[in-house]
Amino acid sequence: MRNQNSCISIQHVFKQFGKHEVLKDINLEIEEGEIFGLLGPSGAGKSTLIKELAGLDVPTSGENYIFGERMPTLKLMERIGYMAQADALYEELSANENLQFFASLYGLKGKKKKERINEVMQLVDLSDHLNKPVSNYSGGMKRRLSLAIALLHEPEMLILDEPTVGIDPVLRKSIWDAFYDLNRKGTTIIVTTHVMDEAEKCDRLGLMRDGELIAVGTAEALRNETNSDTIEQAFLVYGGATS
Amino acid sequence: MRVIALTKRILQQLIRDKRTLGLLIFAPILVLTMLHLVFNGDDYVPKVGLVEIPEAIVDQIDTTDAEVTIYTNENDAQQAVHSEEIDGYILLDDATTSAVFLEGSDPSVNSATLRWIQSAFSSLQQGESAAQFEIDYLYGSSDMGPFDYFGPVLLGFFVFFFVFIIAGVSFIRERTTGTLERLLSTPLRKWEIVTGYVLGFGIFTIIQSTIIAWYAIYVLNMMMVGAFIYVLLITLSLALTALTLGILISSFANNELQMIQFIPIVVIPQIFFSGLFNLETISDWLSWVGPFTPLYYAADALRDVMVRGHGFGEIFVNLIILFGFSLLFMLLNGLALRKYRKI
Incomplete structure (x- = not known):
């Protein structure tokens, strides 16, 4: 039943918080090496879905498979890099201390640890600010440092919850350049967003609304199928069709 | 690790x-x-009034641990208690009966005043015959x-x-x-x-x-x-x-x-x-x-x-x-x- 190439397989996933149904029968295959975007308004269930993929939550019913194994396991989590909506940094500490700490949690040591820290800081263009306390960082710098931490252990898969929210266009472009860079090296990237123009940057898209996955496909295919000029219009058509 | x-x-x-x-x-x-x-601050020093007490007795009282004021009639002493100048007074009607009157609003002051009156007058009445107790402690000591x-x-x-x-x-x-x-x-x-x-x-x-x-x-x-x-x-x-x-x-x-x-x-x-x-x-x-x-x-x-x-x-x-x-x-x-x- 599972696709050979897919590294994520979501099968009949439901999630309920009390009486509130947050995810309704989600089925999705994500292939290795693609940039997959989950698009939808806030409250659509995007964060809940990717939290399950990151191993932080479990579905009420249904299964999530990553690399052919059922989530969640600690072993799989070692192969995933996760960045939440919050920056999740220790502000009292310097960037270097934050990186050192999380690198140790992934079991990096000595020379290798130092190398990785320099590499990821270069990738997010923060090398000059390595020893600054995080409390002196700007919002955009914190976002990039948070991304750098998620990249430390060279994950095969990156799961990013709204990575560019509240970031100016120039910085957003540089973050996306970093994503493309990683993607070229073979990293599968799953990213949520509610910014429609960002959706165009993904290989494939999943549109979510009210806990349902209403459409999946490339941006072009979604536009063509609905005869729309923009993803936003396509979203409206799919959304209107289901309600 | x-x-x-x-x-x-x-x-x-x-x-x-x-x-x-x-x-x-x-x-x-x-x-x-x-x-x-x-x-561990200082002990409270009670302010005591003595009313109509013969001078011979007053001389014998050890007044080191209290502020003693002598009144010639009870009304003055009562006035002093009302205005909180003294914490209480003692009145000797005759050689045997005595009355103590306290301001009374603070229990710790009451007991300090009474304790002083007791020790001052017990030594007076029993003189040298007062029994000397020696107190030993299992734990702690008297200066605890x-x-x-x-x-x-x-x-x-x-x-x-x-x-x-x-x-x-x-x-x-x-x-x-x-x-x-x-x-x-x-x-x-x-x-x-x-x-x-x-x-x-x-x-x-x-x-x-x-x-x-x-x-x-x-x-x-x-x-x-x-x-x-x-x-x-x-x-x-x-x-x-x-x-x-x-x-x-x-x-x-x-x-x-x-x-x-x-x-x-x-x-x-x-x-x-x-x-x-x-x-x-x-x-x-x-x-x-x-x-x-x-x-x-x-x-x-x-x-x-x-x-x-x-x-x-x-x-x-x-x-x-x-x-x-x-x-x-x-x-x-x-x-x-x-x-x-x-x-």
Whole structure:
């Protein structure tokens, strides 16, 4: 039943918080090496879905498979890099201390640890600010440092919850350049967003609304199928069709 | 190794946060110093009036421990009591009967006044024939002040109070800033998080309780007959329960203010059962709570060591119970973390 190439397989996933149904029968295959975007308004269930993929939550019913194994396991989590909506940094500490700490949690040591820290800081263009306390960082710098931490252990898969929210266009472009860079090296990237123009940057898209996955496909295919000029219009058509 | 990384990070954070560091060490020192000055201040000197007492008798009275004023009629004395110039007066009708009149609003002043009157006049009436008692003490001595008795309890209480707050608040911060979620997205196990926290704060607590205990005993001269190492052992195991309880309680609070709201529920009632008040006089339908509070055991053990000079044999049961509390809270913490990650 599972696709050979897919590294994520979501099968009949439901999630309920009390009486509130947050995810309704989600089925999705994500292939290795693609940039997959989950698009939808806030409250659509995007964060809940990717939290399950990151191993932080479990579905009420249904299964999530990553690399052919059922989530969640600690072993799989070692192969995933996760960045939440919050920056999740220790502000009292310097960037270097934050990186050192999380690198140790992934079991990096000595020379290798130092190398990785320099590499990821270069990738997010923060090398000059390595020893600054995080409390002196700007919002955009914190976002990039948070991304750098998620990249430390060279994950095969990156799961990013709204990575560019509240970031100016120039910085957003540089973050996306970093994503493309990683993607070229073979990293599968799953990213949520509610910014429609960002959706165009993904290989494939999943549109979510009210806990349902209403459409999946490339941006072009979604536009063509609905005869729309923009993803936003396509979203409206799919959304209107289901309600 | 992950535990060590977590321990190191907690210590780094504490060292950066100078204010919290100061609060944890200097606040208990400040409060203990103030209590020392309050409890071990000078004895109250009663202001007593003597009414219509023959001068021959007045000469014989030892007036060193009281401010004595002589009145020629009772009305003047009564006036003085009303205007709070004196705390009370004694009236000798004839050689045998006497009457004492007190202002009476403050029980401690009443008893000080009465005590002086009793000692002044008993020596007068019985002269040299008064029996001389020699008093021996099993523990303590005649110069043991209230601070010496309360001290061990307060020492334990302040260590408990501040560690509870800081541990709880720092865990809440971990949750609200999202770093807990990030920790849980790594292969870090839940017991490793709890252990890392216990070790990080544990190391700091050793330093903190050493400084506070040293200050109370050697600077404030709190009564101390036992061995210092046992005092450290007890405060450390108490701090451990405070730490694990603080983290546990923090999972029921959504922000720092809600953590503070747990103080009157979780921390303050423990004082009542710690021996600061006589346990035997506490109403029966409340006194059963005592054995469920960690401070009850810590205060008992501290008093055993500091006042009674007991050794390890007498305190180890208390220590085991305290470690039992910590272990229980740690297990519950592991369960509470399931809310954030199922495995």
